[in-house]
Amino acid sequence: MDLETLLQVLDSTIRLATPLLLACLAGLFSERAGIFDIGLEGKMLAAAFFSGAVAYTTGTVWLGLLAGIAASLTLSGIHGLASITFRGNQLISGVAINFLASGMTVVIAEDWFRQGGRTPSLVGDARFKPIELPLSGIDIPLIGPIYTDLISGHTILVYLALLLVPASWWLLYRTRFGLRLRAVGENPAAVDTAGINVTGLRFAAVGICGVLCGIAGAYLATALQAGFVKEMSAGRGFIALAALIFAKWRPWHALVACLLFGLLQALSLRPDVVTAMTSFDVPVQLLDALPYILTVVILAGFVGKAIPPRAGGEPYVKEQ
Amino acid sequence: MDRLPQWADVFLIPLISVLIAFAISGLVIVGIGEDPVVAVQTMISGALGSTYGWGYTLYYATNFIFTGLAVSVAFHARLFNIGGEGQALLGGLGVALVCLAVDWPHWLVALPVAMIAGALFGAAWAAVPAYLQAKRGSHIVITTIMFNFIAAALLNYVLVNHLKPPRAQDPSSARFPSGTNLPTFQDMFSTAETTLFRGAPVNITFFIALIACLLVWLLIWRTKLGYQIRSYGQSEPAAIYAGISPVRITMIAMLISGGLAGMMAINNVMGEAEKLVLNAVEGAGFIGIAVALMGRNHPVGVILAGFLFGFLVQGGAELQFTTSIPRDLIVVIQALVILFTGALDNMVRIPLAKLFTRKGGA
Structure with a gap:
């Protein structure tokens, strides 16, 4: 494989890994605080629609981003209400949120735009544009093309997602808030005994999750593509969930997992590259299924056991 | 409480x-x-205003009764099987392989074999998550979600690369031989003068779904195994103390659950499409979750909720036409x-x- 093809595949890996990474970090905050979230998919989808719709209507992508985050936060609020306030089943709540987003986005899109459940195409300032970093186009062999084609030329949300990895690590492992957040996912009773508000912490975690899913969804509709189409999250929320387990709920590992799954997605768009590399026909469907298969293998504990936060999924009932 | x-x-x-x-x-x-009132009227006349509407409502209800029962049986063992969609997809593959295998002389011969194949394929697809949950503690919700996606990819592969007749455009299998065509309500209830249920896909599977409800009720509330499943679901430590094996109950409950979801395929694949198509399940596996929750995991509740969702799906299709x-x-x-x-x-x-x-x- 020549350098140009390699750079193309890696470039699309980064672009496809970005929404996975944002959603994966979103899930990380929620699950570290003991709230399982299989509704990442729905939150992304809702955010994708509202960011696309508002960006189209106002012509300003930043307003679109805010609308996407607001939509995602609303669903987070429902999830928090169900799983924290009313101590309901977090998994069932997540399932409901996914369907709610799946149905509502199309119903509202039809009402607003009447284009078969999509928004009109976004042009100009309604989209995030690639940023050419300084010195791009520099003429040095190997390093020049890598810098220009791979590192430079992404939208701001890509760089934001990458920066959020060390930021999340710092927040979770180097601040008091992070320590408490992780503690509330392991042993909420102990946190409560220390006089810290379990409910507040869990709502904060669910809120952070909502914001990050909102950015992930906005990225889909306003950066990766130019507008919202029906079901455009296309299972990415579940791949992010898979990456989260793959990463064993740790930020840096999440980056690696999302890049790996992004690479698989990039390769399934380029079956010719896969055929050239392996010299036999790898079915595209196998590449599609590989993230899920890998997750099952990891979950089975054959390659190091993935142990979720201990209080995950359990509503906290304060002792009377 | x-x-x-x-x-x-x-x-x-x-x-x-x-x-x-x-x-x-x-x-x-x-x-x-x-106007919501107009919407409800449209749905009622579309879904229940003619035998044709009823035929679709009951057809969808049949699907949802199977998947609702599947989710319910797992729920009784406190297992959340989100994998009904994938299990029903695989069930469809099993049914299609049986229907295409030989030139069946009569549906009465083909149906039992197809039922067994659908149930076996569905159960097999549930078996891996069940085993991983029972033996290795892998969370069954996550593994069954993953298996839904793997099932979709697998089916896509099998259809495109193996079952699709050469030179065909759509990724779907060949038509099943006519000996596998199940009697529809139109065949069964029309008289010489009046045609009832004209063109509607509801078929004999509806009655099989009702029998399945009865059998599930007997299993859960009238057998030792059902008692063990419910005990395990109520309290795992108590069940273990009583000598009930968690591995055994998890496996059995999930195999029955997957089998029921897989058996749905005799309705949608064998009864309606009469060939295997992509996305044959159309979300029925997920609607099963709503049906089980609403029906409180009881077969009677599942029938009522399955019927309600059948009505909603058929009525919703009518809404699309007129509003x-x-x-x-x-x-x-x-x-x-x-x-x-x-x-x-x-x-x-x-x-x-x-x-x-x-x-x-x-």
Whole structure:
């Protein structure tokens, strides 16, 4: 494989890994605080629609981003209400949120735009544009093309997602808030005994999750593509969930997992590259299924056991 | 919360939850500038106003009864099987392989074999997550979700690369031989003078679904195995103390659950499409979750909820024709039913319990 093809595949890996990474970090905050979230998919989808719709209507992508985050936060609020306030089943709540987003986005899109459940195409300032970093186009062999084609030329949300990895690590492992957040996912009773508000912490975690899913969804509709189409999250929320387990709920590992799954997605768009590399026909469907298969293998504990936060999924009932 | 009388727990809470879900759905209809009353009238006349409408309503209900039972059986063992969609897809593959294998002389011969194949394929697809849950503690919710995606990819591969007849455009299998065509309600109930259920896909599988409900009821409430499944679901430590093996119960409950989901394929693949198509299940596996929650995991409840969702899906299709309400509204209703009968159960239960204690105390 020549350098140009390699750079193309890696470039699309980064672009496809970005929404996975944002959603994966979103899930990380929620699950570290003991709230399982299989509704990442729905939150992304809702955010994708509202960011696309508002960006189209106002012509300003930043307003679109805010609308996407607001939509995602609303669903987070429902999830928090169900799983924290009313101590309901977090998994069932997540399932409901996914369907709610799946149905509502199309119903509202039809009402607003009447284009078969999509928004009109976004042009100009309604989209995030690639940023050419300084010195791009520099003429040095190997390093020049890598810098220009791979590192430079992404939208701001890509760089934001990458920066959020060390930021999340710092927040979770180097601040008091992070320590408490992780503690509330392991042993909420102990946190409560220390006089810290379990409910507040869990709502904060669910809120952070909502914001990050909102950015992930906005990225889909306003950066990766130019507008919202029906079901455009296309299972990415579940791949992010898979990456989260793959990463064993740790930020840096999440980056690696999302890049790996992004690479698989990039390769399934380029079956010719896969055929050239392996010299036999790898079915595209196998590449599609590989993230899920890998997750099952990891979950089975054959390659190091993935142990979720201990209080995950359990509503906290304060002792009377 | 144990202060509630049983009738309130079984009827009142689901009823209130469903009413809240419907009320919000009505607001959504108002929000997009349509009249909810007209919408309900359209749905009723579309789904129940003719034997044709009934034929579709009952056809969908048959699917949902199978997947609803599947989710219910797993729920009794406190296992959340989100994998009904994938298990039903695989069941479809099993049914298709049987139907295409030989030139069946009569549906009465083909049907039992197809049922067994559908159930076996569905159960096999549930077996891996079940085994991983039982033996290695891998969370069954996550593994069954993953298996849904793997099933979709696998089916896509099999259809495109193996089952698709050469030179065919669509990724679907060849038509099944006519010896596998199941009798529809039109065949069964039309008289010489009047044709009933004309062109509707409801078929003999509807009665098989009802028999499945009876068998599940017998299994859960009238056999030792059912008692063990329920004990395990109520309290794992108590069940272990009583000598019930968690591995055995997890495996059996999931195999039955997957088998029921897989058996749905005799309705949609063998009965309706008469060939295997991509996305044959059309979300019925997921609607099964709503059906089980709403039906309180009881076969009678599953029949009622399955019928309600059959009505919603068929009525929703009619809405699309006559109003500007897209049929995706049904997905919203489904989501709200899952939310209020499942996750927000306590929101209804706690105030209701307070109400009952106040009455009891006075």
